[in-house]
Amino acid sequence: MLETENKKPNTKLKKPDAENKNPALPESADKAAVVPQAPPGDARPRLRVVPIMITFIAVAIAGALSFAMWNVYMAAPWTRDATVRVYVVTIAPQISGLIVELPVSDNQFVRKGDLLMVIDPTNYRIAVKNAEAALDQAKANAEDAEAEYQRREKLTTLSTSIEQKQIYKAKALSTKAAVEQAAANLDQARVNLSRTEIRSPVNGYVTNLIAQLGNYANAGQNNLSIVNTDSYWIDGYFEETQLASIREGDPVHIQLMGSAQVLRGHVQSLSRGIEVPNAQPDAAGLAKVNPIFTWVRLAQRVPVRIHFDEYPKDVPLVAGMTATVDAGSNTEVRRPTSQPTNSPAISDKSNHARDDDKMAASPSPVSHNQIQHRPVQSFRRRHGIHSRRSRVFSE
Numbered sequence: 001m002l003e004t005e006n007k008k009p010n011t012k013l014k015k016p017d018a019e020n021k022n023p024a025l026p027e028s029a030d031k032a033a034v035v036p037q038a039p040p041g042d043a044r045p046r047l048r049v050v051p052i053m054i055t056f057i058a059v060a061i062a063g064a065l066s067f068a069m070w071n072v073y074m075a076a077p078w079t080r081d082a083t084v085r086v087y088v089v090t091i092a093p094q095i096s097g098l099i100v101e102l103p104v105s106d107n108q109f110v111r112k113g114d115l116l117m118v119i120d121p122t123n124y125r126i127a128v129k130n131a132e133a134a135l136d137q138a139k140a141n142a143e144d145a146e147a148e149y150q151r152r153e154k155l156t157t158l159s160t161s162i163e164q165k166q167i168y169k170a171k172a173l174s175t176k177a178a179v180e181q182a183a184a185n186l187d188q189a190r191v192n193l194s195r196t197e198i199r200s201p202v203n204g205y206v207t208n209l210i211a212q213l214g215n216y217a218n219a220g221q222n223n224l225s226i227v228n229t230d231s232y233w234i235d236g237y238f239e240e241t242q243l244a245s246i247r248e249g250d251p252v253h254i255q256l257m258g259s260a261q262v263l264r265g266h267v268q269s270l271s272r273g274i275e276v277p278n279a280q281p282d283a284a285g286l287a288k289v290n291p292i293f294t295w296v297r298l299a300q301r302v303p304v305r306i307h308f309d310e311y312p313k314d315v316p317l318v319a320g321m322t323a324t325v326d327a328g329s330n331t332e333v334r335r336p337t338s339q340p341t342n343s344p345a346i347s348d349k350s351n352h353a354r355d356d357d358k359m360a361a362s363p364s365p366v367s368h369n370q371i372q373h374r375p376v377q378s379f380r381r382r383h384g385i386h387s388r389r390s391r392v393f394s395e
Helices: 002-020 027-034 040-075 122-154 162-194 240-245 356-361 379-383 386-394
Strands: 078-085 088-091 097-101 115-119 197-199 204-207 224-228 233-239 251-256 262-270 301-308 322-326
Touching: 122 162, 233 240, 233 322, 240 301, 251 301
Parallel strands: none
Antiparallel strands: 078 233, 078 322, 088 224, 097 115, 115 197, 204 224, 233 301, 251 262, 251 322, 262 301
């Protein structure tokens, strides 16, 4: 009995432990609950650094892009103000007459030497025959006058006087001059006959054809024009602030407004003068100066002649077309200015030699044309967005 009574208190002491223990929770959950957690205030410094870093990176990227775009649009020598130019040959007959043949039509391509029109040659053939007859008559008169002079030259002063000898001598010289004049008239008649056939002096396209079959062509009056297809070039109107980065022979990228193809060319020459309004003299010969001077000074535009190294394949070249030219790339070798080419064929860049070393080693004074300028690197070359920028230009 005593042993059982002593055991009862022990069971009572262990009961509170069993009651405090939650049977629904495992032992691992109890241990996790005991682990201390970091206060929420410790994560705030980390969260503040992230937006600062994002802002700094965004500002840096924006600054780099702004600087690059400034170089492209303000410093790099490129312009959308460029025009395709070409030489036009005006055809005017040197003689007058009816047009009896007109084998060409408007906008037709012709080669050098092709027949363009024929003027009625009837009158000019008759003129050649008359000139030939006049030459024969002049030769006969000259022979007769020379014979008379030779007979009297052999006579003594008893049978003829010195005065008569001089008269026959002058007559013989006069008839010789008449022969030369008749020969010149014959040459002129033959030239006029050859001028009845008007041929093309260049390769190109007939444009603005006014003459028609049966019309009367007047000498010196324009009847048709030919666009010389071997003379296309581009006039790029660059701002004067960009001329320091442009030199003769620099490679140029060309994109026509109606074409997606990027063409290659090179700077052929720079214009040496533009119109100055203040230099115009008045009636008294004094300079007229405009008293109004704007506060914002706009840069003058100077024409730069650009030669085509290749022609577009998707669109035909037309004089007056608008183009975008970029002379800011320095990735190609500079062409020598002493060997200009008139052919639109593609040039070999490996044959283009730079003359910078020769100019630097020359002891002679350096002229204005020989000053070495550091070309501005183009943004499209540095960042590889050439095609995207070209599309922007064409818009």
